[in-house]
Amino acid sequence: MKSRSAALVTLIAGACVLPYGLGGYTIHVVDIALIHALLAIGLGLAMGVSGQINLAQVAFFGVGAYGVAVLTTHYGYGFWAAAALAVPATVATGLLVGVPALRMQSHYLGIVTLGLALGFINWITNARITGGADGISGIPVPTLPGVDLSSEYLYYYLEVAVFALGLLFGLFVVHTSLGRRLRAMRDDSLAAGAMGAEIPYLRMTAFVLASLYGGLAGVLYGGLIRYVAPETFSIGNMFILLAMVIIGGRRSLVGCVVGAVGLTLVREWLSDFSTYAQLGYGVVVVLMVVFAPTGLAGIPARVRDLYRRRAGHHEARAELRPFTPYPPAAPATGQPVLLVAESVTKQFRGLRALDAVSLTVRAGEIRGIVGPNGSGKTTLFNVISGFYRATSGTVGFAGDDTTTARPYALSLAGMARTFQNLRLFGQLTVRENVLVALDRTRTRAIWQYAVWQPGVLARERRLRARADEVLERYGLTDFAEADPASLPYGIQRRIEIARAMAARPRLLLLDEPAAGLNGEEVRQLVRIVRSIRDTGTTVVLIEHNMGLVMSLCERITVLSGGRVIAEGTPDEVVAAPEVIEAYLGDSDLTEAGLPQPPTAEEVRRTEEAPS
Amino acid sequence: MKAADTGPAGTLTVEDLSVHYGGVRAVGSIGFTVAPGESVGIIGANGAGKTSTLKALMGLVPRSGGRITLGGRDLTRVRARDMVRHGIGYVPEGRHVFSGLSVEKNLMLGAYSRPWNDGTRRRLDEVHALFPVLGEMRDRPAGALSGGQQQMLAIGRALMAGPRLLVLDEPSMGLSPKLVGSILDVLLKLREEGMSLLLVEQNAKLTFGVTSSCVVMENGEVAMTGTSAELSRDPRVREVYLGL
Numbered sequence: 035m036k037s038r039s040a041a042l043v044t045l046i047a048g049a050c051v052l053p054y055g056l057g058g059y060t061i062h063v064v065d066i067a068l069i070h071a072l073l074a075i076g077l078g079l080a081m082g083v084s085g086q087i088n089l090a091q092v093a094f095f096g097v098g099a100y101g102v103a104v105l106t107t108h109y110g111y112g113f114w115a116a117a118a119l120a121v122p123a124t125v126a127t128g129l130l131v132g133v134p135a136l137r138m139q140s141h142y143l144g145i146v147t148l149g150l151a152l153g154f155i156n157w158i159t160n161a162r163i164t165g166g167a168d169g170i171s172g173i174p175v176p177t178l179p180g181v182d183l184s185s186e187y188l189y190y191y192l193e194v195a196v197f198a199l200g201l202l203f204g205l206f207v208v209h210t211s212l213g214r215r216l217r218a219m220r221d222d223s224l225a226a227g228a229m230g231a232e233i234p235y236l237r238m239t240a241f242v243l244a245s246l247y248g249g250l251a252g253v254l255y256g257g258l259i260r261y262v263a264p265e266t267f268s269i270g271n272m273f274i275l276l277a278m279v280i281i282g283g284r285r286s287l288v289g290c291v292v293g294a295v296g297l298t299l300v301r302e303w304l305s306d307f308s309t310y311a312q313l314g315y316g317v318v319v320v321l322m323v324v325f326a327p328t329g330l331a332g333i334p335a336r337v338r339d340l341y342r343r344r345a346g347h348h349e350a351r352a353e354l355r356p357f358t359p360y361p362p363a364a365p366a367t368g369q370p371v372l373l374v375a376e377s378v379t380k381q382f383r384g385l386r387a388l389d390a391v392s393l394t395v396r397a398g399e400i401r402g403i404v405g406p407n408g409s410g411k412t413t414l415f416n417v418i419s420g421f422y423r424a425t426s427g428t429v430g431f432a433g434d435d436t437t438t439a440r441p442y443a444l445s446l447a448g449m450a451r452t453f454q455n456l457r458l459f460g461q462l463t464v465r466e467n468v469l470v471a472l473d474r475t476r477t478r479a480i481w482q483y484a485v486w487q488p489g490v491l492a493r494e495r496r497l498r499a500r501a502d503e504v505l506e507r508y509g510l511t512d513f514a515e516a517d518p519a520s521l522p523y524g525i526q527r528r529i530e531i532a533r534a535m536a537a538r539p540r541l542l543l544l545d546e547p548a549a550g551l552n553g554e555e556v557r558q559l560v561r562i563v564r565s566i567r568d569t570g571t572t573v574v575l576i577e578h579n580m581g582l583v584m585s586l587c588e589r590i591t592v593l594s595g596g597r598v599i600a601e602g603t604p605d606e607v608v609a610a611p612e613v614i615e616a617y618l619g620d621s622d623l624t625e626a627g628l629p630q631p632p633t634a635e636e637v638r639r640t641e642e643a644p645s
Numbered sequence: 646m647k648a649a650d651t652g653p654a655g656t657l658t659v660e661d662l663s664v665h666y667g668g669v670r671a672v673g674s675i676g677f678t679v680a681p682g683e684s685v686g687i688i689g690a691n692g693a694g695k696t697s698t699l700k701a702l703m704g705l706v707p708r709s710g711g712r713i714t715l716g717g718r719d720l721t722r723v724r725a726r727d728m729v730r731h732g733i734g735y736v737p738e739g740r741h742v743f744s745g746l747s748v749e750k751n752l753m754l755g756a757y758s759r760p761w762n763d764g765t766r767r768r769l770d771e772v773h774a775l776f777p778v779l780g781e782m783r784d785r786p787a788g789a790l791s792g793g794q795q796q797m798l799a800i801g802r803a804l805m806a807g808p809r810l811l812v813l814d815e816p817s818m819g820l821s822p823k824l825v826g827s828i829l830d831v832l833l834k835l836r837e838e839g840m841s842l843l844l845v846e847q848n849a850k851l852t853f854g855v856t857s858s859c860v861v862m863e864n865g866e867v868a869m870t871g872t873s874a875e876l877s878r879d880p881r882v883r884e885v886y887l888g889l
Contacts, residue, residue, distance in 0.1 A: 352669070354692060385789075406821045408791025454792075454819065455739070520666055523738065523815075524691025549819045550738075552690055552847045554884075578821050619823030 049194050053187045061186050065258055067298035068193045069251045074278045074294035075204045075287050076247025082284030083208055084240035085220030087144035090131045091275055093154040094245040096267035097124040098252020103170040103262045104163060113176040113257060120256075121249040128245020135237040139223075151272060159264045169263025176257045183257065193254055200247060204287045206487065207243070210494050211473050212480050216240060218459045218470045225457035228419060229470050230445035230537060235477040270312070274301070277315045281322050282329050285461070289331025296330075352516065354525055355509030357558060359565035369396040372541055372572050373418065378427035380413055380596075387413040389596040390427065397540070400563065400573045402587030402604075404580070406617050410596040411576045412454055415543050419451050420444045432540065446474070450539035452530040454546045454576070458518040464529055465514040468501045471536040501536070508532040508562075523550040535566060542566060544575040548582050556582055580618070584608070592617065655716015656680050657733075657810055657841065662711030664694070664701045664865075671697040673865045674710070679810060684832075684842040686852045686873065688882075689862035695845045696738055698862070699814050702843075703728055703735050715810070734808030736799045738815045738845075744788025748779055751787050751798055755805030765805070772801040775831055793824040800831065810841040817848040829854050853877045 053061055073095055080088040101120025105111040111119070134146045158164040175184045176192075183189050207213045218226040219236050227233050256262060274297065282293020297315070304311040322329060326336075373395040380388040388410045395401050403411050416422040418429055420441040428437045436444060450471070459467050475493070482489050505511050508528055518526055527547055534542055544563070548556050556579060563586055567573050577583050583590060583604065590607045592600040594616040600607050607613055657679040664672040672694040679685045687695045700706045702713060704725035713720045720731055728735070743751050752772060756765045773780035776797040782790065787798055796816055803811060816832075817825045825848060832855045836842060846852045852859065853873045861868045861882060869876075876882045 352692075404821075406791075407793035407819070407824060522691040522696060523818075546819055550691070550815055550847055552688070553849065555691060578819065578825075580822055617821055617823055619826050 049198075053190050058186065061190055063298065063302050065186055065190055065193055067295045068190075068197045069255050069258070070275070070278060070294040070298050071291045072197055072200050072247050072251040072254070073275055074282065074290040075200055076244040076251070077275060077279050078282075078284050078287050078290035079204060079207070079216075079247070080240045080244035081279065082286070082290070083213060083220065084216040084236070084243075085139075085223075086132075086135055086237060086240040086244075087140060087147065088131075088241065088244050089144055089148040089272055089276070090151040090154070091244055091248055092267050092269070092272040093131070093151040094124050094128060094248025095252045095255070096154060096158060096262075097127045097245075098249035099256045099262045099266070100158060100164055100170070100252070101249075102253050102256035103173050106173050106256075107170055108163065113174050117176075117253040117257075120253055121246070124245045124249025124252065125242055128241040128248070129238060131245070132238045132241030135241065136234050148269075148272075152269065155264060155267055155269070158267065165263075167264060169261060171261040173256050173260040173262070175260065186258070189258055193258075196250060196254060200250060201287060201291065203483075204243075204247075206490075207483065208287060210490050211469075211475065211497070212239070212477075212483060214462070214466055214470055215473070215477070217462055217466075221459040221461050222457050224421065224441070225453065225459065226470065227441035228421075228445055228451055229533070230442050230474060231470065232442045232477040239477070239480065274315060277319045280319055280329060283331025284329060286329070286331035289329050292330055352512035354513075354528065355511065357509055357562050357565070358507045359561065360507070360569045362565075362568040363570045369398055371395070372397040372432060373574070374428075374430040375414070375418060376428045376430075378414070378417055378424045378429065380410075380417055380422060381425040387596050388417065388424075391593070391596070391598055393591060393598070395541075395572060395574055397572050398567065398570060399589065400567050400575070400587050402583040402590040403574065403576045403593060404578070404583055404590060404607075404617060405593035405599075409593040409616075411593055412545055413596075414593070415451060415545055415574075415576065419449060419543060445537060445539075446476075448538075448540035449543070450534035450537045450541070451543035452527070452534050452545055452547060454549070456523070456526050456530060458526055458529060458533070460517070460519045462518075463515050464510060464518055464521075465498075465501050465505060467518060467529060467533050468504050468536045469497055471533045472497050472500055472504065474537065504532055504536050524552075524555055527551065531562065535571075539571060541572045541574070544573065544577075546576055546578065548577055548579040560586055580608070655714075655718070655809070657843070658712075658714045659702060660712045662698065662701055662713070663709045664697045664706055665709045666706075671865055672701060675860075675862070675865070675867050677860050677867070677870070679841050679843050681809075681841055682836070682839050683858070684836050684844065684856040686844045686846060686856035686859040687862060688846070688849075688852060688859055688876075689868070693862040694865040695862055696814055697865075699735075699812055699843070699845055703733070703812065729806045729808070732807075732809035734803035734806055734811045736803045736811070736813045736816060738818065742787040742790070742795050742798050742802070744786065746787055747784050748787055748790070748798060749783040751802050752779065752805050755802035756807075764807075768805055768807060772804055775804075775834065776801050792819045793821065793827075796820060796824075796828065797831075800828075804835075808840070810843065811835065812843045814845045815847065816844075817846060817851050825851060849877070 056064065073091060076094070077088060077091045080086045098120050101123050102113065102116045105116035105119055106113060131147060131150050135143055138146065159167055164170065181188055183192060215226065215231045215236055218229065219231055219233060223233055278293040278297045279290050281297065282291065283289025301311060304314070326332060371394055375391060375393040377390040377392055378388055379386065379390055391414060403414070405411050413422065417424050420436070420439050420443070424437060428435060430436060431444065431449060432447060459470065505514050508531070510529060510532060513521060513525065518529060527550065531544065531547060548559055551559060560582060563573055563575070587604060589602065590604055591598055592607055592613050599616060600610045600613050608618065660676045661674045662672060662676065663670065663674050675698060677685065687698060689695050697706060701708045704723065711721070715731055715733065718731065720728070723731060743754065752769060756768065778794055779798060779801050782794065787795060790798060800816065816828050820828065829851050832842060836855065842855065844852065844856060856873045858870065858872050859876050860870050861876065
C-alpha cells in the first residue's frame with residue numbers, strides 16, 4: 035500500500051512538472067495524447083470491460099467536438115455553456131447507438147456501430163451546419179478567470195485535471211458493483227442474467243459510459259485545436275483508437291491509457307513515414323493479439339508467473355475445506371405451492387423437447403428430477419428459469435405467472451440456479467463471482483455513481499464482508515482470489531452452489547450438482563443441500579447419482595422423451611418398471627460407487643431423531 | 646476395433662511428471678506405467694491433480710518436469726497435436742465435441758491424421774458397431790446429441806485414429822445409470838481387444854469394473870498404488886475416495 039501511494043505521489047508530481055521540460059510542439063503532442071487517453075478509457079469501458087463492440091467511439095468524439103463548434107460559432111454560446119450541452123448530447127447519441135446492442139452482439143454489433151459511425155462521418159462531410167469538408171474554425175478559447183487557456187501549457191493542466199477525474203471515475207466503476215456486473219455480462223451474459231443482472235440496462239450503460247468519455251474528449255479537443263474537420267473523425271482514426279486499446283490491454287483502463295499515450299507519441303515520431311506507419315500499427319496489433327492478447331497491461335502478470343516458476347517459488351496448495359451448515363430456520367408451515375409448471379411444451383423445430391410437462395413443488399421441499407440423457411430435464415430448468423420461453427403451457431413462481439419473465443426478473447424474485455456445464459464468470463475471481471450474486475441492488479441504482487460515491491463504497495465494503503462469509507461457509511476461502519477456470523470441476527461446482535445461494539433465493543435449481551464428484555464429495559454435497567433446505571429454501575435438483583437422489587429427495591419426478599413417466603416417493607419411483615426400463619437399466623443401486631441409499635424408513639428415523 | 650493395428654503396443658512410462666500453474670504446484674513428480682493391454686485408473690479427490698496429470702501427459706498444459714516414453718520411444722518433446730500419431734487417443738473431460746459439425750464429420754476429424762482409405766473406412770464401421778447410435782445419427786449436428794451420445798461420440802472420435810492407448814477423463818460424468826453401464830461395456834470390449842486404457846473416473850463401479858490396477862492421487866502426489874481388487878477392499882480408499 036505504501037509503495038502504491040508513493041508511486042501515486044510521484045505520478046502526480048511528475049504530471050505537474052512535466053510541461054516545464056517540454057518544447058511548444060511536444061506539449062501539443064502531450065495534449066493530444068491526453069485526449070486520446072480519455073477516448074481510449076471510454077472504449078475500454080465499452081469493449082474491454084463490458085464486451086460491447088463499439089466502433090462508433092470516433093463518432094462520439096465527433097459529436098462532442100462538433101457540438102461545441104456548432105453551438106459556439108453558429109449560436110453564439112460561450113465555450114463552457116456549449117460544453118455543458120455537447121456532453122449530454124453525446125450521451126444521448128450513445129443511448130441511440132446502444133439500442134442495437136439490445137438485440138445483437140459481437141461482430142454484428144461491430145458492423146452496426148461501424149455503419150453508424152460511417153453515417154456520422156458522411157453527414158459531417160456533407161451537411162452545411164458542420165461546414166462540410168472544410169469543417170468549422172474559430173471556436174473561442176475557453177475562458178477561466180486568471181488563466182489564459184490559449185497557452186497549450188496551461189491547457190495541459192485543464193486536460194490533466196479532466197483526465198485524472200475521468201480515470202479515477204473509470205477505475206471506481208470497474209472495481210465496484212457496476213463494473214463487476216458489466217464484466218460478468220461480458221464473460222457470460224446468460225449466467226449474469228440468472229444472477230439478477232439486468233442485461234438490457236447494463237448494455238445501455240456501457241454505451242453511455244463510452245459516449246460520456248467520447249463527449250468529454252471531443253469538447254477538450256474543440257477547445258485545444260479550436261477547429262474541427264471531418265478527417266479527425268475518420269474510420270482510419272477509429273482503427274488507431276482500437277489499436278491503442280488492444281495494444282495497451284482492453285481489460286485494464288490503465289493499459290488503455292498507456293496504449294493511447296504510447297501510440298500517440300509513436301505516431302508523432304513516425305509522422306515522416308506515415309505510409310508505413312499505418313502498416314506498422316496493423317502488424318503490431320496482429321502480433322499483440324497473437325502473442326499477448328491481454329496487451330501491455332497483461333505483461334507484468336505474465337512476467338511474475340514466469341519468474342515464480344523459474345525461481346521455484348511455491349505457494350501453499352489451496353484446499354477445499356468442509357462446508358459449515360447454515361443455522362436452521364423455523365420450518366415452513368403449511369407448505370404453500372412455490373413453483374408450478376402446467377402442461378409445459380417446448381418445441382425446437384422438429385424436436386419436441388418437452389411434451390405437456392406438469393410439475394408442482396411445495397415450499398421447503400427437495401424435489402429430484404431424473405431421467406435418461408436427452409429426456410428434457412435441463413430444458414425444463416431453462417423454461418422455469420426464463421432462459422427459454424415455453425411453446426405452450428404456463429409457469430408460476432411464488433404466486434405469479436412467470437411464463438414470459440426474463441431470467442434477471444426471476445432472479446430478483448428469488449429464483450437461483452446452477453448450470454450443468456458450469457457457467458462461472460471466467461475473468462472474475464471466485465470472490466467476484468459470489469459478489470455478482472450477492473449484490474441485489476437494481477441497475478437503476480447507478481445514479482449513486484454520479485452523485486454519491488461514498489454510498490457506493492460503503493455498500494461495496496458490506497458486500498465484500500458478506501462475500502467472505504459465504505466463501506468461508508462453503509470452504510472456499512483459499513480460492514477467493516483464484517481464477518475459476520483453473521480449478522477442478524468439483525470445486526467449480528461448489529462455487530456454483532455458493533454463488534447461487536449468495537443471492538439468498540427462495541427456490542434453488544441445481545443441475546447435476548454431483549457430476550464429477552467422488553463418494554466423499556457426494557456425501558458433503560448431501561449435507562450442503564440438506565442445510566440449504568433447512569434455511570427454508572426449496573430445492574429442485576437434476577441428478578444422475580441415484581444414491582444422492584434417493585437419500586435427499588422427498589419426491590422424485592422422472593422424465594423420459596420429454597414426458598413425465600413417473601412421480602412419487604423414491605421407493606415408489608425406483609420400483610416402477612417403466613423407470614427401470616428407461617433410466618436405470620440393469621444397474622444395481624447397491625453396487626460400488628453409489629452410496630447405499632437409505633430406505634424411506636431410515637430417512638424418516640434420522641429426520642425425527644434430535645441431532 | 647482392433648488395437649495395435651499400427652504396430653505393437655508399447656509400455657507407457659511416466660516418470661517424475663510435474664505441473665505448476667503460476668506458483669502453485671498441481672502435480673509433483675508422479676510416475677506410473679501402463680503395460681500393453683493393461684488398464685490403469687487414477688483416482689483421488691477433486692483437486693488431487695488427476696486431470697492435470699492427463700493434460701500434462703497429452704502436452705495440453707506445460708510440464709515443469711518429467712519424462713514420458715511409449716514403447717521405448719521418448720515422447721517428452723512431442724507436441725499435443727502429434728501425440729495422436731504416436732498412438733495415444735484422448736477423450737477430454739466434458740466431451741468437447743465439435744457441436745456445429747455432424748456426427749460423421751466429428752468422427753472423420755478423429756482420423757484426420759491418417760489418409761482416408763479402406764483402413765479408416767473399416768474403422769468407421771467398427772465405431773458404428775461399437776456405438777450403433779452414432780450410425781443412426783450420422784447426419785445430426787453433434788450439438789443436438791444428448792450428453793450420453795456426445796460422450797460416445799467423443800470416445801468414437803478418439804478411436805478413429807487407431808490408438809494403442811486410450812486416455813479417458815471422466816467418461817461417465819453426467820450420464821444416466823443406464824448409460825454408465827453402456828460405457829462400462831464398451832471399455833471392457835476395448836480392453837478385451839487388447840487396447841491399453843488410462844482412466845480418470847469418479848464412478849467407482851466403472852473404475853474398478855474396467856481397470857486392473859490404480860494409482861491413488863492426493864495433493865498432486867501418488868498416495869498409493871495397487872491392484873484394483875486390493876484397492877476396492879482397502880478401508881482407507883473406500884472411506885476417503887469412494888465414500889462407501
